[in-house]
Amino acid sequence: MNFFRRTLTPFAAVLLVGVAVAQTPPRPSPVPRPVVPDAPVPPPPDVDGKSWVLMDYATGQMLASKEPDQRVEPASITKVMTDYVVSAEIANGKIHMTDPVTISENAWRGGGAGTDGSTSFLKLNSQVPLKDLLYGMIIQSGNDAAIALAEHTAGSEPAFAGLMNAYAKQLGMVNSNFENASGYPIANHYTTAHDIAILSRALIHDFPEDYAISAVKEFEWNGIKQHNRNTLLWRDPSVDGIKTGHTAAAGYCLAASAKQGDARMIAIVMGASSEKARADSAMALLNYGFRFYETHKLYGAGKPLATPRLWKGAVNQLPLGVADDVLVTVKRGQYDQLKATMDIPATLIAPFSKGQQIGTLRITLDGQPVQSVPLVALADAPQGGFFSRLWDSILLWFHSDKKVDAQAPAKDAGAK
Numbered sequence: 001m002n003f004f005r006r007t008l009t010p011f012a013a014v015l016l017v018g019v020a021v022a023q024t025p026p027r028p029s030p031v032p033r034p035v036v037p038d039a040p041v042p043p044p045p046d047v048d049g050k051s052w053v054l055m056d057y058a059t060g061q062m063l064a065s066k067e068p069d070q071r072v073e074p075a076s077i078t079k080v081m082t083d084y085v086v087s088a089e090i091a092n093g094k095i096h097m098t099d100p101v102t103i104s105e106n107a108w109r110g111g112g113a114g115t116d117g118s119t120s121f122l123k124l125n126s127q128v129p130l131k132d133l134l135y136g137m138i139i140q141s142g143n144d145a146a147i148a149l150a151e152h153t154a155g156s157e158p159a160f161a162g163l164m165n166a167y168a169k170q171l172g173m174v175n176s177n178f179e180n181a182s183g184y185p186i187a188n189h190y191t192t193a194h195d196i197a198i199l200s201r202a203l204i205h206d207f208p209e210d211y212a213i214s215a216v217k218e219f220e221w222n223g224i225k226q227h228n229r230n231t232l233l234w235r236d237p238s239v240d241g242i243k244t245g246h247t248a249a250a251g252y253c254l255a256a257s258a259k260q261g262d263a264r265m266i267a268i269v270m271g272a273s274s275e276k277a278r279a280d281s282a283m284a285l286l287n288y289g290f291r292f293y294e295t296h297k298l299y300g301a302g303k304p305l306a307t308p309r310l311w312k313g314a315v316n317q318l319p320l321g322v323a324d325d326v327l328v329t330v331k332r333g334q335y336d337q338l339k340a341t342m343d344i345p346a347t348l349i350a351p352f353s354k355g356q357q358i359g360t361l362r363i364t365l366d367g368q369p370v371q372s373v374p375l376v377a378l379a380d381a382p383q384g385g386f387f388s389r390l391w392d393s394i395l396l397w398f399h400s401d402k403k404v405d406a407q408a409p410a411k412d413a414g415a416k
Contacts, residue, residue, distance in 0.1 A: 041292045041332055044063075044064035046066075047280070047284050047285060048273055049270055049277075050272075051068060051072060052066050052285065053068045053196075053197045053266075054265065054266070054286075055265070055266040055268075056263075057204065057263075058263070058295055059329055060198070061329065068193050069175055070193075071175055071190040072270045073189065074183055074189070075247040075250035076118065076243065076244065077191070077196055077244075077245035078180070078181070078189070078191075079137055079141065079146055080196065080200060080203060080255060081164050081167070081168065081176075082137065083134070083243075084167060084207070085160070085167050087207040088167060094153070097129070097131040099152065101133055101148050101151075102127050103123060103124060103125060103127075104147075105124060106147060106151070107144045107147035108124040110184070111182055111184075112124075118142060118143060120133075120137070120144055120226075121222045121224050122136070122142070128148070132221060133145040133149050134149070135213060135221075138214050138216075139228050140221070140226040141229055141245075143184065147181055164178040171202050172198055175191065175192045175195055176191040176195045177189065192270075193270050200241075203242070211241055211242070214230070214243060215241055230279075232256055232258075232279055232282060236283065236286075238286075239286070240258065241255075241256065246275070250271065251272055252273065252277065254279065254282045256268075256269075262295045262297060295327055295328070298326045298328055299322055299325070299361070301321070301324050301325050304319040304378060305322070306319075306344060306375070308320065310348050310352075311347060311349045311395075312350050312388070313349075313350030313384050314350070314388075318358070318381050320342075320359065321375065321378045322373050322374070324373075326371070328363055328371055337365055337366065338365055338370070339363070339364050340363050342360070342362075343360045344358060347396070351383050353377065353380055354377055354379050354380045355376050355377065356377045357375065358375050359375040360373070360374060
C-alpha cells in the first residue's frame with residue numbers, strides 16, 4: 001500500500017512525498033511563555049519502597065521508576081484487580097449492582113471479623129447488595145467482601161482467580177499471577193509496580209464511575225463505620241484514588257492517582273517501610289510528575305486534521321481526525337520540540353464508514369515515539385454513482401504511474 005506522510009514541525013503540515021504543497025490542517029497553538037532561560041528537570045526523588053512507578057495517565061508512559069518489573073506480593077492491592085473484573089462483568093451484563101449476594105461460610109471465615117485481616121463485618125448467610133460489597137471492598141478493604149464478590153461473579157474464588165488472570169493478560173500485565181481475590185498471602189500470587197500502574201490506568205479509563213468509589217473517605221456497614229485507608233485523600237484534594245495494601249511479607253503498598261487540570265498522574269509504591277512512608281513516597285512522586293512534566297491537548301476529538309482526495313465516492317474529500325482528544329505529557333519545556341506526522345494511504349477509494357481507521361497520527365520527541373493514534377473517517381463516505389466511479393477510474397490511471405492497493409485498513413484495525 002502506498003502512503004504519504006504529512007509532517008507538522010511543530011504542527012505545521014508539509015508533504016514528504018507526492019505533490020509539492022499539502023493542505024494545512026488545523027493546528028494547536030503552543031502555550032505562550034515569557035522569555036526565560038530553560039529550567040533543568042531534576043532526577044526523580046529516591047522514595048521509600050522496594051519498587052515504584054510514576055506513570056502518566058494520558059499516554060501510559062512511565063515517567064520514573066525503580067525496579068518496575070520486579071515481582072512482589074501485592075497484599076490488598078490485589079483488590080484493584082478484583083474491582084476491575086467485577087466492573088467488567090457488570091459492564092458485560094453478567095452480574096448487576098443490585099444483585100443480592102449471599103455471604104458464604106468461606107467468605108465469612110476467610111475474611112470476616114474472626115480474622116486478623118481487614119473486614120467489612122459481613123454476617124454469615126446474610127444477603128448484601130453487590131454495590132455495598134464493592135464499597136466495602138474498595139473503601140474498607142474488606143476481605144470478606146472481596147471473597148463474596150468473587151464467588152458471586154464466578155461461582156468460586158478459584159474460578160474468579162482464573163478470570164483475574166485472563167483480564168490481566170488482556171491488559172498486558174505480563175508479570176502478574178493471581179490466586180485469590182483478597183490478596184491473602186499464598187504461593188504464586190504476585191504482581192509488579194508496572195503491572196499495577198497499567199491496571200490502575202485501565203480502571204480509571206474503562207470504569208470511571210466505579211473508580212470514583214475509591215475517593216469516598218468512609219463507609220458504614222453493619223453499624224460499623226470505617227475510614228478509607230488511603231490517607232492521601234485527606235492530604236491533597238487532587239488525589240482521588242486508588243487502594244492501599246499491607247502484609248508483613250509485602251510491606252506497605254499504595255496505588256495512588258491525582259488529577260490537576262488536564263494532567264493525571266498514577267504513582268505505585270510497593271514494599272514501603274510504614275504506612276506514613278508509603279503515603280509520603282506516593283505524594284512525592286505525584287508532586288514530581290505535576291511539577292516537572294506538563295500535559296497539553298494537541299488535537300480535539302472529531303475535528304478534521306486532513307481532508308484527502310476520495311476516489312469513486314459520492315463526495316470528493318474524506319475528513320479525517322481522531323476519535324478522542326489527543327493529550328501528551330512531556331518534560332517541562334519540551335512542548336515546542338514535539339513533531340506530528342500523519343500516515344495516510346496515497347489513494348483512498350470509497351466506500352468508508354464513519355469511525356473507520358484510515359491512517360495513523362504519530363507524535364515524536366527527538367525522533368522517539370511518544371504516541372500513535374488512529375486517524376479515522378469523521379463521516380460516512382459511500383460510493384458515488386456509476387458515471388462518477390467510471391470517470392474516477394480513468395483519472396486514477398494518471399494519479400499514479402504504478403498500480404497500488406487503494407483500500408484503506410479494515411474498519412476495526414487498530415494502530416500497531
